[in-house]
Amino acid sequence: MKANILFVDDDPNVVNGLRRMLHSFKKEWNLFYALSGQEALEIISKESIDVIVTDLRMPGMSGAQLLYEIQKKNPEIIRITLSGYSEEEMSIQSSRYAHQSLCKPTSPEKIKSTIEKAFGFRKYLKNESLIKLVNKIEKLPSLPDIYLRLEKEMSSANISLSNIDNIISKDPVITAKVIQLSNSAFFGLPVRITDINRAVNYLGINIIKNLVLTINLFRLLDTNNPNTKFYTQIWNHSNKVAEIVRKICVLEGYPKAIKDDAFLAGLLHDIGKLILIDEFDDYFKNVLEIMESEQIPFHEAEKKLLHADHTELGAYLLGIWGLPDSIVEAVALHHNNDFAFDLANPSPALIIKTANEIANEGTIATDDITEDIIREVLKTKQMLNN
Template sequence: MTTILLVDSHDDARRTLATALGKLRSDWTIAQADSGLAAMSQMDDKSATGHVDVIITESQLVDMEGVTLLDQVRSSAQQPLRFTLSSNSEAEAVLANSRANQRFLLKPVSAEQLANIIERSMRLQHALNEERLNLYMSTVNAVPSVPAIYDEMMKELASAHSSLIKVASITESDTGLTVTVLKIVNSAFYGLSNRVESVGQAVTLLGVHLIKNITLTTKVFARFKGSKLSARRLTQLNDEAMRIGALANQFARLAKLSRSTTDHCQIAGMMANVGELIATSKAESDDGQPSLSIEIIGARLLDSWLMPYAVVEAVALQHESPPRNVDMLSPLVVLHSIRYLQKTFTDTTDDQQRTLCHEYLAQLVPPAVAEDWMDAFHAIEQLTAAKPPRAA
């Protein structure tokens, strides 16, 4: 039995959603709470609701902020999936830097959309907790922890007094990282007309989240230097991470996705191959091959870092066609589309391939967006063919 706990201080909205979900999924138990304290009380009293599988809260409750509730839930024994469903668009930017919230959903979201997202998230959670994967990850020596400098950036961004100058100074405290960041932002991928000379300038021109994501990718890949993974293959994976990340960023902007969703798309793109880093290193050290997909291995790592569930989902399912009933554009749709084009749009001058790819993408996004994505993909492929980037 699946139990969903809805937390909203607006009684009518909460009851309406609970009724609609109950009708759509008769095998679910829909519990309700009108405050953060009431929600925690229900979770503590298992005889009342049983095990809670998913908790969905408004961003602002009568007695506390939703993120405060989710932070308490994160420390509880039950460990349910933690979502925020809110009409406050400003809350999305705040919650994007909080690891307590796993997925933010901006209203209006239909009950059917929400039910589908819950089901997909629960299937993914089951896959991430599979015993085979637990055993595999326990035997990997090269599993990187969250880079300390990235963690420091996240804490600064989550602060009520967050400063772009402070984020830039955190980056500049690492000389090697500063060199890499400037090399990447000055690459043709980001199309700047004038050369960027400082991290502070890069933050102003391209945004703090891009710098944060480059920092994460650079530090993760640096962890594998000197390992049994060949230098050539590591460079290839690093280059592809930067290329897919740039494409994901462009795709999200062309689709006019929110700032936080664009950020998640780019993280998913840059981390798309992180599972191969782990799997290849382990395979070369013990002469074995993983019986699990490298995508689920990578997703498990990102989940252990408390990455947003939309990012984890995108990395886990990047090669699988998204369900056609997905009503909202997500990092999964963006990353899968890039992977599809890499596999199918191998000759960007071939009209037949272009037509085939456009027909496929138009099932996932509006036709005009599909056309823009294909043009962006073509442009990046031309840049790559002319001069492959070197991120590190």
């Protein structure tokens, strides 16, 4: 079935330009055009639109307001912004409601590849109601103490980028947003960034400040939240896996590119669990009960409960947010037993899968996981594989 794509811009010249530019995609897509937010909503009420690409600065209803409406009422639609360089501030602000952002002028190929890719992440998540659930996410939770440390550092007279980078890399949710923004097509970087330090340096203090302090992109966990214990467990576990990943990479002498990808994927690998705890009452409790009674791993118990697991939700979310493919794939595969154990040709997926298993073995603290322990696990895995 052809996908339905809706473009919105108040400037008739831009709309006509898009019409001409995208004419050749008519075989693959049904294309719709609107000159205002109101007109876009009317089209959405009649047609089942899959992806919307909207301008931001429009009279009457702004692009951000339009996306907000769609997020609430039509969460099945993928939301992309297309705005000018001068609208950087607005584009960053709208990242609360948009999955991805493009910058004018852009090529038809870029529009096509962005839309196709965002749509293609449905391969990770098949369930329509879970797709809607993930599409509508506006804010994910952050741990108050990390956020407050970041806020304090941002407000200090001598802001240090390396302190900021250290604090951010403790929090999977803030990290995901910073990496999303630095890889956003809006900034048009020719290379993808998976190194958190580089992302922070690239965006600079003002954008990070805007992202963290002004836009209000993160939801601070309330200490009375009954799930705080589970959220904290996920934070600690994610940091532990990322740290073990770092140790494996040093031990095996992997190049920086693999190390950056694997560390980031390690920090983000369980982000799907945060979505599920947020959305379903007693989620953790119910999964743990199934795990216990059936003696099966966590992700298999999730499948019994939801017909999907946190790897699928996490990969789909990071995919539609435009994170690099290697990260999305590693998150998707971190409980998969089907790929070969080959440390000479490591994928981030393999490294985080191994790190995750080491982290889950017993109660050993991160600092006590020595090179010897890691070497032993790697040796056993290699032997089992041969």
